[in-house]
Amino acid sequence: MKKIALIGGSGYIGWNLMTMLAFREGVEVIPITRYQVWLDDLGMTLKNVDVIVNCAGYVGKPNVDACEDPNVWADLTQANAHLPKRLRTYAEKYDCELVHISSGCIYQGVMSEGTFPSLEEDHKENWWKLGWDEQRTPNFTGSKYSESKALGEQTLEGMEKVYVLRPRMPFCGNSTTKNLLVKLKGYKSIVDQWNSLTSVKEFCQSICSVIIKPIKYGTYNLCHNIPMRNSDIIKLMIEQGYHDGDYEIVNAESFNAVSKAPRSFTVLDCRKSILSGIGMTEDPTELVVESIHSLVRSNSTS
Numbered sequence: 001m002k003k004i005a006l007i008g009g010s011g012y013i014g015w016n017l018m019t020m021l022a023f024r025e026g027v028e029v030i031p032i033t034r035y036q037v038w039l040d041d042l043g044m045t046l047k048n049v050d051v052i053v054n055c056a057g058y059v060g061k062p063n064v065d066a067c068e069d070p071n072v073w074a075d076l077t078q079a080n081a082h083l084p085k086r087l088r089t090y091a092e093k094y095d096c097e098l099v100h101i102s103s104g105c106i107y108q109g110v111m112s113e114g115t116f117p118s119l120e121e122d123h124k125e126n127w128w129k130l131g132w133d134e135q136r137t138p139n140f141t142g143s144k145y146s147e148s149k150a151l152g153e154q155t156l157e158g159m160e161k162v163y164v165l166r167p168r169m170p171f172c173g174n175s176t177t178k179n180l181l182v183k184l185k186g187y188k189s190i191v192d193q194w195n196s197l198t199s200v201k202e203f204c205q206s207i208c209s210v211i212i213k214p215i216k217y218g219t220y221n222l223c224h225n226i227p228m229r230n231s232d233i234i235k236l237m238i239e240q241g242y243h244d245g246d247y248e249i250v251n252a253e254s255f256n257a258v259s260k261a262p263r264s265f266t267v268l269d270c271r272k273s274i275l276s277g278i279g280m281t282e283d284p285t286e287l288v289v290e291s292i293h294s295l296v297r298s299n300s301t302s
Contacts, residue, residue: 003049004211005030007037007087008056012178013101013170017055017204024208034079037086046090051211053099054087057149062177062186064145065260073144080148085155088162097161097217099210104168104196104221105264106138106150131196131269134166134219142262153219163210164219167198168268171287173294181233181291185243189258190230192249193265196223199280199287206278215276221268224284233288240292242299 004021008014009031021029030049034056036042046052058079060066067076084100091098110130141147156162171180180197184190206222209215237243256262273279281287 001026001028002051002212003028003030005032005046005049005052007032007052007054007083008034011055011057012059012176013167013200013203014055016172016174016200017053017207020204020208024212027212034083037083043090043093046096047094049094049096051097051099052087052091053101053207053211054084055101056083057101058145059178060145063183064143064263067143067145067148068260076144076148077151080145081151081155084152088156088159091161092159095161097163097214098156098159099163099165099207100152100156101207102153102164102166102219103146103149104132104166104198104223104266104268105143105146106140106153107132107136107266107268108140108142108264110267129269131267132221133269134221134272140264140266142264145261146264161217163215163217165203165207165210166219166221166223166268167200167203168196168221168223168266170198170200170203171284171291172200173291173298175295175298179291181237181242181288181295184230184234185237187247189248189250189255190234191252191255191263191265192229192231193252194227194229194267195265196221196227196268196270197284197288198223199284199291202280202287206273206280209278213277215278218272220273220276220278221270222273222278222280223268223270224280224287225270225274225282226284227267228284228288236285236289237292240289240296242292242296 009018138150
């Protein structure tokens with residue numbers, strides 16, 4: 001029986017992972033809130049676990065703009081930077097593995113250029129060749145949220161038994177405000193850049209694979225090989241009756257001028273996760289449609 005301490009099991013990723021692990025044989029999940037991590041007696045709980053999974057984090061409500069408020073910076077830094085460091089201390093003390101959920105929002109553009117190349121849509125399946133791989137230094141600190149996530153990764157540098165897993169623009173069929181699809185439905189103005197996406201369902205499956213059948217320790221980009229534009233996603237939402245079609249496309253400069261936090265628009269190189277056996281479906285389109293269907297059904301019954 002593998003014992004797993006799950007930090008942040010009530011959150012966006014954590015709840016989905018908790019639900020999935022509940023149906024797995026041979027695992028015992030010990031749920032822990034991110035506030036319990038700071039209690040002095042937590043070591044009594046963690047000393048007998050095999051894996052610590054950190055799904056906790058501070059994102060801000062309704063979005064990352066809230067993280068720009070100086071009044072929340074202490075909570076933001078504690079959750080996204082200090083918490084991973086504290087969990088590292090426990091993991092190294094009790095010789096267990098640490099799985100840390102980070103984010104791909106620490107990058108902007110593609111590779112070191114920081115901007116998107118002019119590529120035809122027919123070639124988008126090759127975009128991973130231009131995406132940021134795990135060895136690249138983060139180049140986006142335009143928002144406090146992104147800055148805090150990068151700091152969180154830095155606190156784990158040099159650790160031996162650690163997996164740093166990076167999702168990007170996570171989506172699912174649940175009506176949570178953290179769902180990319182729900183966010184897009186609520187935006188009247190969108191920036192139509194290419195972005196890597198991550199299905200929460202497949203992301204959690206990848207986490208389970210890492211926990212149950214360990215791979216080489218290190219950092220892994222976990223997203224779909226083919227990126228999508230916001231306009232492509234909204235067109236699918238309109239087709240399925242989940243969006244009224246009332247939106248406009250603006251450039252990044254115009255969007256950032258009215259938002260509190262600049263946004264990250266980027267493509268990640270996910271070859272490492274694919275070659276390690278924890279990669280995701282190449283094209284996310286069908287998964288996006290499936291998630292939209294779930295949201296439509298949810299709306300019709302509410």
